[in-house]
Each structure stands twice: as C-alpha cells, then as structure tokens.
Amino acid sequence: MKALFFFAPLFRARLRGFSLALLLSLITIAAGTALLGVSGWFLTATALTALGVSFNLFAPSAAVRGFSFIRILSRYFEKLIGHNTTLALLSDVRRFLFERLFPRVPLPARSLRHGDLVSRLTADVDALDTLFLLAIGPLIAALVIGAIVAAVLFAVLPVAGWIYLAALLAAAIAIPLALVIQTDRTGTALVEAAAILRTHVLDATLGHDDIVLFGQQDVVRARFTAAGNTLSRLRKRQSLATAIASGAVQTLTGFVLIAILYFGLVALETGTLDGPILAAIVFGVMGSFEATATIVRSVGKFSAAAASAARLHEIATMPPPIREAQRPVPLPKGTDIAFKSVSFAYPDGTKVLQHLDLDIASGEHVAITGISGSGKSTLLNLLLRIEDVREGAIEIAGTDIRDVALEELYTRVALLSQDSPVFLDTIRNNLLLARTDASDADLWTALRTARLEPFVRGLPSGLDTLVGETGTTLSVGQARRLCLARTVLAPAGIVVLDEPTSGLDAETEAAFLADIPGTFRGRTLLLVTHAQIPENARMRMLVLTNGQLMEPKQ
Amino acid sequence: MGLRGLAGGALNLAIATPLVSGVLLVIQAALLANVLGLTIEDGVPLLSVAPLIGWIAALILLRALLAVLGEQAGQAGAEAIKQSLREKLFGHLLAGRHGLHLAPASGAVSAGVVDQVEAIEPFFARYIPAMISAAFLPVAFVVVLMPIDWIVGVLFLLTAPAIPLFMALAGMGAQAATDRQASAFARLSGHFADRLRGLTTLKLLGRQKTATEEVYLASEDLRRRTNAVLRIAFLSSAILEFFAALGVAGVALYVGLTFLGLLPFHPELTLVAGLFALIMAPEVYQPLRQLAAHYHDRAAARSALVEIERHIAKIDALALASPAAAPVTRHGPAALSVRALDVVSETGASILNHLSLDLRPGEAVAIMGPSGCGKTTLARAIARIIPASGSITLDGRPLEEIAETHLRNTLVFITQKPRIFHGTIAENIAFAAPDAAESAIHAAAERALVNSFADELPNGLNTLVGEGGAGLSGGQAQRVALARLFLTDPSLVILDEPTAHLDGDTEARLLDAIFEFCSDRSLIILTHSRPTAHRADRILRLAAGELLPIPHRLHAVGENRGDNRT
Numbered sequence A: 001m002k003a004l005f006f007f008a009p010l011f012r013a014r015l016r017g018f019s020l021a022l023l024l025s026l027i028t029i030a031a032g033t034a035l036l037g038v039s040g041w042f043l044t045a046t047a048l049t050a051l052g053v054s055f056n057l058f059a060p061s062a063a064v065r066g067f068s069f070i071r072i073l074s075r076y077f078e079k080l081i082g083h084n085t086t087l088a089l090l091s092d093v094r095r096f097l098f099e100r101l102f103p104r105v106p107l108p109a110r111s112l113r114h115g116d117l118v119s120r121l122t123a124d125v126d127a128l129d130t131l132f133l134l135a136i137g138p139l140i141a142a143l144v145i146g147a148i149v150a151a152v153l154f155a156v157l158p159v160a161g162w163i164y165l166a167a168l169l170a171a172a173i174a175i176p177l178a179l180v181i182q183t184d185r186t187g188t189a190l191v192e193a194a195a196i197l198r199t200h201v202l203d204a205t206l207g208h209d210d211i212v213l214f215g216q217q218d219v220v221r222a223r224f225t226a227a228g229n230t231l232s233r234l235r236k237r238q239s240l241a242t243a244i245a246s247g248a249v250q251t252l253t254g255f256v257l258i259a260i261l262y263f264g265l266v267a268l269e270t271g272t273l274d275g276p277i278l279a280a281i282v283f284g285v286m287g288s289f290e291a292t293a294t295i296v297r298s299v300g301k302f303s304a305a306a307a308s309a310a311r312l313h314e315i316a317t318m319p320p321p322i323r324e325a326q327r328p329v330p331l332p333k334g335t336d337i338a339f340k341s342v343s344f345a346y347p348d349g350t351k352v353l354q355h356l357d358l359d360i361a362s363g364e365h366v367a368i369t370g371i372s373g374s375g376k377s378t379l380l381n382l383l384l385r386i387e388d389v390r391e392g393a394i395e396i397a398g399t400d401i402r403d404v405a406l407e408e409l410y411t412r413v414a415l416l417s418q419d420s421p422v423f424l425d426t427i428r429n430n431l432l433l434a435r436t437d438a439s440d441a442d443l444w445t446a447l448r449t450a451r452l453e454p455f456v457r458g459l460p461s462g463l464d465t466l467v468g469e470t471g472t473t474l475s476v477g478q479a480r481r482l483c484l485a486r487t488v489l490a491p492a493g494i495v496v497l498d499e500p501t502s503g504l505d506a507e508t509e510a511a512f513l514a515d516i517p518g519t520f521r522g523r524t525l526l527l528v529t530h531a532q533i534p535e536n537a538r539m540r541m542l543v544l545t546n547g548q549l550m551e552p553k554q
Numbered sequence B: 001m002g003l004r005g006l007a008g009g010a011l012n013l014a015i016a017t018p019l020v021s022g023v024l025l026v027i028q029a030a031l032l033a034n035v036l037g038l039t040i041e042d043g044v045p046l047l048s049v050a051p052l053i054g055w056i057a058a059l060i061l062l063r064a065l066l067a068v069l070g071e072q073a074g075q076a077g078a079e080a081i082k083q084s085l086r087e088k089l090f091g092h093l094l095a096g097r098h099g100l101h102l103a104p105a106s107g108a109v110s111a112g113v114v115d116q117v118e119a120i121e122p123f124f125a126r127y128i129p130a131m132i133s134a135a136f137l138p139v140a141f142v143v144v145l146m147p148i149d150w151i152v153g154v155l156f157l158l159t160a161p162a163i164p165l166f167m168a169l170a171g172m173g174a175q176a177a178t179d180r181q182a183s184a185f186a187r188l189s190g191h192f193a194d195r196l197r198g199l200t201t202l203k204l205l206g207r208q209k210t211a212t213e214e215v216y217l218a219s220e221d222l223r224r225r226t227n228a229v230l231r232i233a234f235l236s237s238a239i240l241e242f243f244a245a246l247g248v249a250g251v252a253l254y255v256g257l258t259f260l261g262l263l264p265f266h267p268e269l270t271l272v273a274g275l276f277a278l279i280m281a282p283e284v285y286q287p288l289r290q291l292a293a294h295y296h297d298r299a300a301a302r303s304a305l306v307e308i309e310r311h312i313a314k315i316d317a318l319a320l321a322s323p324a325a326a327p328v329t330r331h332g333p334a335a336l337s338v339r340a341l342d343v344v345s346e347t348g349a350s351i352l353n354h355l356s357l358d359l360r361p362g363e364a365v366a367i368m369g370p371s372g373c374g375k376t377t378l379a380r381a382i383a384r385i386i387p388a389s390g391s392i393t394l395d396g397r398p399l400e401e402i403a404e405t406h407l408r409n410t411l412v413f414i415t416q417k418p419r420i421f422h423g424t425i426a427e428n429i430a431f432a433a434p435d436a437a438e439s440a441i442h443a444a445a446e447r448a449l450v451n452s453f454a455d456e457l458p459n460g461l462n463t464l465v466g467e468g469g470a471g472l473s474g475g476q477a478q479r480v481a482l483a484r485l486f487l488t489d490p491s492l493v494i495l496d497e498p499t500a501h502l503d504g505d506t507e508a509r510l511l512d513a514i515f516e517f518c519s520d521r522s523l524i525i526l527t528h529s530r531p532t533a534h535r536a537d538r539i540l541r542l543a544a545g546e547l548l549p550i551p552h553r554l555h556a557v558g559e560n561r562g563d564n565r566t
Helices: A002-006 A008-013 A015-048 A058-104 A114-127 A130-156 A158-206 A208-213 A217-269 A275-288 A290-316 A376-383 A406-412 A427-432 A440-449 A453-458 A476-489 A506-514 B010-041 B046-095 B106-118 B121-148 B150-159 B162-197 B199-204 B208-259 B271-311 B375-382 B404-410 B425-432 B438-447 B474-485 B504-517 B552-558
Strands: A337-345 A351-360 A365-369 A391-396 A413-416 A494-498 A524-528 A540-545 A548-550 B336-344 B350-359 B364-368 B389-394 B411-414 B492-496 B522-526 B538-543 B546-550
Touching: A002 A008, A002 A290, A008 A015, A008 A058, A015 A058, A015 A130, A015 A275, A015 A290, A015 B010, A015 B208, A015 B271, A058 A114, A058 A130, A058 A290, A058 B199, A058 B208, A114 A290, A130 A158, A130 A275, A130 A290, A158 A208, A158 A217, A158 A290, A158 B046, A158 B106, A208 A217, A208 B046, A208 B411, A217 A275, A217 A290, A217 B010, A217 B046, A275 A290, A275 B010, A337 A376, A351 A376, A351 A391, A351 A548, A365 A376, A376 A494, A376 A524, A406 A413, A413 A476, A427 A440, A427 A476, A440 A453, A440 A476, A476 A494, B010 B046, B010 B121, B010 B271, B046 B106, B046 B121, B106 B271, B121 B150, B121 B271, B150 B208, B150 B271, B162 B199, B162 B208, B199 B208, B208 B271, B336 B375, B350 B375, B350 B546, B364 B375, B375 B411, B375 B492, B375 B522, B404 B411, B411 B474, B425 B438, B425 B474, B438 B474, B474 B492, B474 B504
Parallel strands: A365 A524, A365 A540, A413 A494, A494 A524, B364 B522, B364 B538, B411 B492, B492 B522
Antiparallel strands: A337 A351, A337 A391, A540 A548, B336 B350, B336 B389, B538 B546
16 A cells, blocks of 8 residues: 555546546536436426416526536546546556666566566556546545535435445545555456466577476466466455445435435424435435445456555566665776776675676776676676675776766676677567667678678568567577677777677687687777687686686686 | 366356346336335335235345356356366467477467466356357346336337447457557567566566667557457447446436326326336446347457467367376387488478488497588487388387387487476476486486485475476586486487586496497487597488498597697
8 A cells, every 4th residue: 555655656647537527527426416316396386386387497408418418528628637647657667667677687587486476567557547547537526525415414304414425435435445445455366376377488488498398388387277267266355345435325315315205204204304305316316326336346456456556566666786886077088997806796705706806997998707697797797787796896998987977887888798688679670679779781880790781681671670588590509699789889989798709609709719819909808708719819817716806827 | 169068057147147146036026116106106005015015025145046047057067068178278288399480489378278277267167158148138128118108118119229239340340450459469478488587587688778768669569459459349348338228218218208297108108117117228328238248258268269269279170188097017129120210391491302221139329410400300300209201110110100109118218408397306306207206316326426416405306496397507417317318118219418518537438338238229419529429339420411421430539629730
C-alpha cells in the first residue's frame, strides 16, 4: 500500500485529466438518479391527479429527456478522458521506471530474474491503471452522490436518511475494505505466480535445444502445468472473494430499498409523506446504487495493483551499485590509466584483487591473461565503474574516475564485455548505438576490423538485415564479432575488450590480434584474453595471479 | 472459437444463472409495483402488503446468491479453458523445431502464453453468458409486458432490436482497431524484453536517454492505438444508452399521459401496471448493456488469439505431445555414418554441401573450421534438432527411425551457449537426470570443475543462478552444462566449444575428465582450440560445407602458430 504513494507525484501530474473524468462521472450518476426519481414522481403524481385537472406536463417531461441526454454525453466523455489520462499516466510510469532503472544497472542478477523484470515493467505497470479508473474514481463518485441522496432523504424522510447513510458506508467502504484485506495476499501471490509462469516460458523458448537434447520435456512441462494450476487456483480464489463481496453489496442495497419502502409507507399512512415523493425516493435510491455497484468489482484488482506497485517500488528504489559523483570534475584530455593499489572483493568476502598496481601510458596496448576466475573481467568492470574499488583508486589522465560524471567516463571508455548482447534490430542500428553519426563507410570499416565484412556483404539486405532477439540468425561467433565491431566504432579514446576473440577460429583470431597495432593506433587498449598474442602485435603482456599483475614467465 | 468444449459444465451453469435470475427479477418488479401502487393509489394498509415485502427480500437474497454462483462458475470455466490452452501452447513450444529459422522472440512468446491467454478469460467468463442473456431476456420481458400494455411492448420491440444492429456496425471498426492494438502490445513486450536484456550495454554506450525515450514512444504508440479502440467501443455503448434512455423516457411519458387522460389507448391502466412498466423499462435494456460492456472482450479475445497464432502456433493444430516412453539401456559406443548431408539456410545459401562423416565406435573426432562455417549446424543435424536432407545413421539405423527417447538416451549434445535455467546450480546440473542422487550431482560437479568456483559461493552448489545464467561467467556456465554430461550414460557425445572461455590449465584438466568419461563412448568435439583438438583421434576441418581430414602429425607441426610466426 505504501508503495502506491511512491507513484503519487506521477498521479499529481495528471490531476487535471483525472478530475475532469471524476466530475463527468458524478454528472452521469446524478443524472441517472434524477432521471429515475423524476420518472417515479411523475408517474405517481399523474396517476393521483384527477382527470382533466391541469397538470404541468412540460417541466417533468423536459427533465426526463434532459437528464437522459446529459447522462449519455457525460458518460461517453468520462470514459474517453478517464482512459486516455490513465494510458498517458502509464507511459509516464514506464519512462519514470526506465530513468530509475539505468542508474541501478547492473541489476543484481542472482536475485532478479530477467523474466521477472520484464513482467514487472509491462504487466505491473498495466496493473496500475485499475487504481484510478476503477478504484479511486468510483469510490469518490459513490461517496459524493451518496452524500447528496442522503441529504435529500434527511429532508423528506429522516429515518431513511440514516439507513441509507449506513448502507452507503458499508457498501462503499466496509465491504471493499474487508475485500482488500481478504485478497491482499492473493493479489501478491497472483502477480508472483504469473512471473514464475513467464520464467518457465522464457526457459522453454531460450533453452529449447537443451530441453530437447536431454529429453526433459515432461519434467519441464510438469513444472509449467503446476505453475499454471497455481495461477488458476489463485484466480478462482480471488474471483470468489470478489463475487461474494459483490453479492453482499447487492443484497445490502436491496434490503435498504425495502427498509426505505417500509418506513416510507409508514410515513404515507401517517400522512407525513406524499405518494409521489415516496415513489421518487424509491426510484431515486435505486438509481443511486449504480455508483456503489462497481466499487467492489475493482477492489479485487486493487490488491493486485498494490502488489504491482510494491514490486515496481522495489526496483525503482534499489540502492545503486555505485555512487555518482556529487560535484563531478571534467575529465582532462589524455588516455593514460593508473590502477593505484586497487583491492576488490565480492560481496561474499571472496578477495579478487589485492593492492594491484598498473600504469598504462596514452596509446599503449596491454594484454592481460590469467586463469579463469582470477578477476580479469572484474579488473575491466572496475575501470568502467560497473563496480567500485574497495580500496585504492583508478585514475584516467590523473583524475580519480570516481570524481568524474559517469556519462563522461562512458564516452571516453568503450567496453566489449563477455555478455554484450545483439539487439533485436538491424545490423546498422546495432552498430549506430555506439556512434549515432557514423557514416556507412565507418560501419564497413568497423565490420572489417571485426572480420565480419564479407558475411554482411553477402546478406541480401546487407546492413539493413534484421538480427534476432539474441542474435539468433547469427552464429555465436558472428554475434560476438558484431558486438566487437560496435565497440571498435565507439569514439572512445580508451578501448577495453574482454575476450574479443572467443567464438572465433584460430586463423581469424590471429589475424585480428595481428592487426591490433593498426586498428587501435592512438587509442589506449586494455585486452583480456586466453589467446596467444602474436609477437608482432607489440603489446605489453601481463598475467593476473593471486590478485596481482606479473610479467609473464619467459 | 472451438475452445469452449474445454470448460466442462461450469460454463453452462454460468449461462443458466442470469436467465433464472431474470425470471425472478420480473416477479420482484411485480411485487414492488404492487406494494407501491396498492398503498399509494388504493390506500391499502401497510400490514396487508407486508408479506409482499417479505417476498421481495427473499427474492433479492436469492438473486444475489445466483449472481455469486454464476460468476464463480464462469471463472472456473474460463480457468479450465485457459489452463488447457496454456498447456497446449507450452507443449507446442517444447515439441516445436525452430530449425534454421529465426526463433520466435521470447518476449513475444511469453506475452502470448501468459498475457494473451489471460485476455480470453472475459470472453468465456462474461461475454458468452451476457450474449445469451441478451438474446433471451429482453424478448422474455417484452412478452411479459405485452398483455399488461401493448403500447409499452411495441415501444420496446421497436427500440431494442435496433441496438445490436448499430452496435455491430460500430463493432466492426473496433475489431480492426483492436487488432492493431494487440500487435502494438506484442511489439512493446518484445521491445522491453530486448532492451532490458541489454540495459548495461545501453548504459555504457551512453544511450540511456534515447533508450528511455524509445520506451516512452512505444508506450505512447500503444496509448494512441488503444484510444482508437476505445473511441469506437464507447461510441457503441453510447448508442445503446441513447436507445435505452429513449425507451425509459418514452414509457414514463406514455404512462403519465395516459393517467392524465391525454392518450386514449389504454384508459383503465392502473398505477401498479404503470410502475411495473417503469421498473421493467431499464431492465429490458440491461442485458444488452451488459453485453455492450463485454462486447470489447470478444474483440480482445479474438485479437489475443491472432497474436498467439502469429507468434506460436495455429490453435486448431495444437495437440498435446505424447508422453515419452521408458528409458532404454545402452549398448556400447555408437557408430555414426553421415552421407550426402545438405543443409540450406532460409535465404537459400548452402551451409552444408553433400557432407560425409564416419565415426567408428569409441572414436573421438575433433572438427575445426572458421566461425560461421557450419560446425554447429552439423552437430544440430546429427542431434536431430534441425531438418536436413541426406542420410544419417546411428549404429546402422536411420536417424529418423529412432524413437525420440531412445535417441536422447543414446546421444548427448552439450551446446555452445547452454541454457542455465532459473534454479540452483545443483538443480541445473540435475536437469540432465532429475532423479540423480545428491552424491552423483556432487561427483558430476567435481568432474566438471564446477566446485572450483562453487565452493567459494556462500551457498555452494545450492546457489541460485538467474534465468539466462546471469551471475555466472561464460566459462562457469559452460562448466555447469558440462557437469550435466557426467550424469548421463550416452553412446555418442557431441560437445560444442566445451573449453571456450577457459585458461590453458583449466582446459587441460577439463579435457582429462571429458576424455576419461568418453573412453568407451564415441565423441565429436567442435572446437577452435588446438590443445582440445589434439586430444582427439582424428581432426577434421569444415570449410565450404565439406569436411576435409587434417593429418594429425602434419597439423601438429605445420600449423602450430607459436612456432610459425617467429
């Protein structure tokens, strides 16, 4: 529930649209109530009027027609404006979350499933729409209309006013509140069950080959079926609670009608109430219940919306893995790098780097090797502040990178990480991500460097070929080379490559490595690899062992 | 839609309850009109109408119960349909062969199986009951009203049938708009999934502002399309409201004027009859209103099915896959023979060209070749996960004749980018053999050198690894997948780049374990690594779609790069 307030500023920005929708919904229900009340009064009054006696026909019949048309128009625009405002709010929420998400990158991979994340952003954001349109709006409308009807009743039949007021509070507040409490846990469980189901589908799509190869379809299917049954069971539980609450409101309003009818008839017998007024009250009350009928329906969704809001709130407020400099200093020109007594340990305490020192001159090319898991990738991540050093400092051009704006750091250092993705887009757009103003000639040069040019030239659509979600139309090696081309294209003075040749055959690998001096002339290069570096690559070679860098043994 | 049969009897109950409730409503309205009319016009004392009031109360309670029952029955029916459809779609996903074609975008598929399936719920739970109510109840109500006052009956007869006609006209436009909206929704899901996967990369490329803006624009596009749907949907309900208002106002005026003696048709009309007509007036239109409220559900469900069919499969063609047969025991290392194998890409380019390969029982063959030359394609064809023309035989039996279960027990293929499923490391290893004992899992982990990194994790093998293998480095994920191999007992093992991402020492230790395990099995290793290839009995080179032998000794001496380039 508290999480909902987190999104309050976004609601406030759309307050005008929501207020207008609310006003129109009030007019709609008021017109409906008045329509039935006037009709009941009109009928009864005319029945009691002696034949031929002059009766002001014009006013009530005009009122009946007027209320009808007001109702139709206001309902149409109420719905249109309400929905449009809600959808605009949802776009705002999506943008807001993405803005919040970027500073929190990289997300904690071990606790946040990717499928979960997708579900959070799409489904959870959608679930928020019920909040105003179906929950808050009707509640306010019911209370306002109810107050007006109660006031009228107090004037003509006080006892009915009390009964009506009590029923209104029960139908608009007590029963929905009980339902919220009842379905709160179900709502949370529902959203989670859907996320789990989604993860199973993603596992089955992306891991399809592995499932087939191990013949584990039945196991995977059984897990999916169990997850689906859980979802079904929760939905039925949710629906039953909503149906019972809705039945309770229906019964309550019915009994209120009877009570008002009874006391009205008593008043009629004692002569304190006119017949036509009694008919107007009974019909008007019937009409006003339109406002309360929808509240319960939406409350079932309200708890799901609250759960969604809580989950969105959770990712939007995670502590960022690194802290952005408060008053960033500009990064001076120059591409020299210095690691000064850098230490780093994983959150679980495993020490990776210990008092590591490394000086790289501007334009120098350095290759680092070392056994798997020795911390080579960590070393590169620290340079881009994907994680921060625990002790010591890293300087670029003599400036501590923690004092520099992240955005500036990223424009100066380009990284090819082990898990760089190919985006669902054309080859051209995948490359342009690194440098929006690159010309076609630049793109071809980058592709040539990555040894991908002949392949792309051979494609019927060339640079405009659409590549799949995980680069499916590309082989693993080709996808890797496309990412490499993207990194090479980036206009950064410092280039950092994590195993650039994995997935490449030995010849291509050797050719790429041999070309390094020319390709990266004038740029500082830090390379992590298992490959043999050819001597003509003229690189400084270092080995990472026990958290420190050594000269390789000859 | 053909799916209704999956619901069982629950849907029939959901359809019947509103009809019963409608009959009760007529009685309730008649009682209410009598109470009001008798007391107000005829001055009947309250005491004598008290039983009528009691009956009204009983009817209100009964109708509320019926509503709860009907609603729950509708939900139960819809849930049965959804679950059954989900299972069919999932079964299809598992059975499907993507072949060489672009695999469906996982974001769109999961949106299909999870969200689009949900979108058909209102159609079955609410639209169908509403549709049947709308077909019967208004007519039934008019039939009841006819003998009381034929003018009122005629008024309803004239206004009510016009409603579905106008709504159908408006609904046609709504369907087209809804289709566009559903495909925008699928695009949005796919876009999200893709950009989320690359969030870190986008940030490092300084693209956070444009990526955020793109998400906003995709979302705004969805808003515009949704608005187009809603404008038409709301217009059709406004048309309905217009006719309903016309009917109610018409009845009120007609009855009022008759009471005043200004209309000659039915001078003896009583207040009871007039009130009854007025109470029933909105109720005649109510079932139609209900239908209009759910009219959009039909369009939404239809669009959802179209999206499902576009991304996954034709609903009609779905069938539950047959259960797997019992496991088969192994008979020694397998012999493999590949003859005249051709694989053509979807663009028509030849990937494998009349390729031949023979593997003696117990032989280890390494296949090398430039990246993208078709090594993986060859392995996938042998493992029967892509179609190929030509002949492949395993122990003399044509591949296509071997039963699926038997093939999967005979042949194990560890892919280049193995899937690490959401779960613990141990669960991921046990994926190959769900019944494996814990000790066996530990032994497999040890052999694949998983322990060397898992031991340093706080929860060891019970560490949760994220969907997509996030949290593990490339080399670590590869080793988890290799550990799966040690839980199986195949005759033929195919490994695709098992030692990529590994340093020389780790590579050597892992190869020791692999070759020990494969000492009495046939083995194909696809690799770029010379140290790996040199362990094999034979090295082949794949180029231009054909396999060429590389003499072992020659290769070892002549192509050793380190020596060569000095």
